[in-house]
Amino acid sequence: MPVPVTELARLFPLDSLRQETRDHLAREAVVSEYQRHENVFEAGDLDEDTIYLLDGELRCDYPDGRSVAHVANAPHGRYPLNDAVPRRFTAKAVSARAKVMRVDRRYLEKVITWDQLSRDDNYRHFAPGPGGNDWVFRLLRSQAFARLPTGNIEKMFQLFEPVTVKPSEVVMREGDPADYFYVVRSGTASVSKYLDGAPQVVAYLREGDTFGEDALLSNLPRNATVRMMQGGQLMRLSRDAFEAVLKPPMLSWVLPADAARQVQAGAVLLDVRMPEEHAQRAIDGSINIPLYRLREDIGNAVAPGARLVVYCNTGERSAAAAFVLKRMGYEVSALHGGLGAMLRMMAGRSPTAA
Structure with missing residues (x-):
């Protein structure tokens, strides 16, 4: 459901943004409707959204028994619901319907930051x-x-x-x-x-x-x-x-023991070395797509959005692969120390180790 730009102009802190920025956020935001007694989120949820109530009323129930009303047309309705994660309360629709807008929290912060920085008279990159x-x-x-x-x-x-x-x-x-x-x-x-x-x-x-x-x-x-x-x-x-x-912030490194746990939990182990290297020595259960073929072949081997652990010999090619895969929407970590680190960990396990 599209978001009218006029809705964003009354919300805090979106009201302080340039019209151009609000126009863009309106295209990125997602609006959902909830019926009476439906939960928008529950206490303990770990979502990635900043949430605004555009229409209707919610009841915010805290684990200690407190309840607070959040009403769209009240003065406080222009503010987002508490952004603490994990969520500290359960938000339930109490009106016949409630219209809720979600914007990715990290993206919103970046856009607000850029909007403010680019107002400086010495800023060189605003058009x-x-x-x-x-x-x-x-x-x-x-x-x-x-x-x-x-x-x-x-x-x-x-x-x-x-x-x-x-x-x-x-x-x-x-x-x-x-x-x-x-x-x-x-x-x-x-x-x-x-x-x-x-x-x-x-x-x-x-x-x-x-x-x-x-x-x-x-x-x-x-x-x-x-x-x-x-x-x-x-x-x-x-x-x-x-x-x-x-x-540094773009790469998520994982140690061999954590990588093994992720794979056991369903992550795909991806070897980004050349096929000849993979054939010579590889981690059991890994699939092989060389780095230079990654963009072309990953979609045929792994479902979009899948969790991946990538490795190479040392970690260098894994770093590049992780960046490429993140840009394509995969959740990915690179194996710290590469193949050698994983083999050393496996060799150090006792025969009875799990």
């Missing part, structure tokens, strides 16, 4: 024209940036360097050493790789898409060529800036 900031909203919505600390956003935008590019210009070439991380601010580009002995276009990029991170994360040469189709502007971060601002 006042229609659609000029769409690349920012799309970048912040990327799954790969979901757990980027809000404090890192200011650093990232401060360190961005704008680069003007022309149609047909090659921005990076397969096999070259890694130097920059890029975001498409305007224009479009194609991504090609040598597959089966010939270059093949494997993806297209538009405003808000990123590229160049694979080689920076894996410390390997570029694994694709990016050529501009339409001219425009790119925003780039140097290797040092990328290492300082983006790399």
Whole structure:
């Protein structure tokens, strides 16, 4: 159900945002209706949403027996329901119907932060024209940036360097050493790789898409060529800036024992080394998709949104794979120490160990 932008203009702190920002949030928000006695959430729930009541009345029941009313058209109705997680109370609809709006909490914080930072007179990357900031909203919505600390956003935008590019210009070439991380601010580009002995276009990029991170994360040469189709502007971060601002929070490392527990709980163990390496020695039960084929083949092997644990020999390629997979919507961790660490842990178990 779409959200009227006028609804956002009366809510706190959305009322303080630019109209452009509210327009975008209205497209991202999700509205649901609840009937009397239905729970919007329960005490102890671990959801990822900021929740506003747009219409109707809820009763908030605390475990200690207290109850508080939350009424949409009351003065307090413009504020979100308490954002504490786990939820501290159960919210139940007590009106005939209740209309509720949900916005991803982390994304909302990032958008509010950017909206405020970009008001500074010295801010370099705000575009006042229609659609000029769409690349920012799309970048912040990327799954790969979901757990980027809000404090890192200011650093990232401060360190961005704008680069003007022309149609047909090659921005990076397969096999070259890694130097920059890029975001498409305007224009479009194609991504090609040598597959089966010939270059093949494997993806297209538009405003808000990123590229160049694979080689920076894996410390390997570029694994694709990016050529501009339409001219425009790119925003780039140097290797040092990328290492300082983006790399640490974007990667979720897991130790071998925790990786084993995740796999036992249903996570898919993914080996991103070359097939020859996998055939020589691998962890039992793992599936193999080499890093350079990951974007093309993962959908045929693993269901969207699945939990993954990725590994390679040392962790370098796993880091790049984790970033790629997060951007595609998978929940993923990289095995710290790689294959060697897992084999050492397995070798150290006693025969009777579980």
